[in-house]
Amino acid sequence: QKEVEQNSGPLSVPEGAIASLNCTYSDRGSQSFFWYRQYSGKSPELIMSIYSNGDKEDGRFTAQLNKASQYVSLLIRDSQPSDSATYLCAASSNTGKLIFGQGTTLQVKP
């Protein structure tokens, strides 16, 4: 069973701090990785994609990928209360379908 694992949280950080969200995956054949943000009652929204080892930055968000360790992370700098949401990690399967983790709930406290 190919899996994507995340700590369900909640992860609580003060406003302005760096939030670090982590994810591991079991399928070594996965090539594409995605982070989605899901506000309560809403559908997931794609915020970052990463395909190569290393870091990818987009504004306050940085995605990190380490294929050798089968590890993906998302850093959110200068966290804001509006960042409070559930963050879903996803990895592509060899058939192209996305496998999602259970999500990590982030709470940013003012």
Add this chain to the structure above:
Amino acid sequence: SQTIHQWPATLVQPVGSPLSLECTVEGTSNPNLYWYRQAAGRGLQLLFYSVGIGQISSEVPQNLSASRPQDRQFILSSKKLLLSDSGFYLCAWSPLDGYTFGSGTRLTVV
């Protein structure tokens, strides 16, 4: 531009009643389409996916079925709903980068 539409937004149905949820995509042709379900506090479970008209693959045995009568239309159905069918149903399609989700249907079976 490409958009995905999903309706209805909310639905309350009695046990044993039928179900039909519809999803349409605009601005693209021959998209891969997906139905996911998210139970309360849980991750995303892939139910069905389709790579073309009339082509449906089922991921898990269940009380639901899917159809793709037109290129950009994907329908999720049930003949008789169970309590366990309650959840947040999401349609998605796959552009080049990850999946894009519709706004979802929150189904409550009573």
